[in-house]
Amino acid sequence: QERLVESGGGSVQPGGSLKLACKFSGYIHPNYCLGWYRQLPDRGRDGREMVAYVDNGNRPGYADSVQGRFMISRDNAKTTLYLSMDNLKPEDTAMYYCAVGICPMLGVPDVVKWGQGTQVTVSS
Numbered sequence: 001q002e003r004l005v006e007s008g009g010g011s012v013q014p015g016g017s018l019k020l021a022c023k024f025s026g027y028i029h030p031n032y033c034l035g036w037y038r039q040l041p042d043r044g045r046d047g048r049e050m051v052a053y054v055d056n057g058n059r060p061g062y063a064d065s066v067q068g069r070f071m072i073s074r075d076n077a078k079t080t081l082y083l084s085m086d087n088l089k090p091e092d093t094a095m096y097y098c099a100v101g102i103c104p105m106l107g108v109p110d111v112v113k114w115g116q117g118t119q120v121t122v123s124s
Helices: none
Strands: 001-006 008-012 019-025 033-039 048-056 060-062 071-072 079-087 094-103 111-113 120-121
Touching: 001 033, 001 094, 019 033, 019 094, 019 120, 033 079, 048 071, 048 079, 060 071
Parallel strands: 008 120
Antiparallel strands: 001 019, 019 079, 033 048, 033 094, 048 060, 071 079, 094 111, 094 120
16 A cells, blocks of 8 residues: 655745655555645645646646655655745645546645645744
8 A cells, every 4th residue: 555654844934945855655646647746734634726737648747836845856776755845835735645646636636645744834
């Protein structure tokens, strides 16, 4: 059974950087997309928003709110997914979830597997 385990969250001041990692284990269908979602403090599970994803051709997609500040990548062995976050803003504060889903994986209904989440807090 596939598992997704996130790490790398924490607290940072505005303008700071963090890098999240998601370690995959088990079988992931090669046609699935891999990505990151976040759940803002005042939102429920259904309100999770896509942050970034990468498809089976390694083509990335980003939410407009993070374009130019966040970068998604994966290691060559395709066992770990990363999210590099620069110039973080207070509105980036959220629980960040690694996800596997149906491409292009733009919304919660596209996700077939979630990680347990890692908290990112941006505050001065």
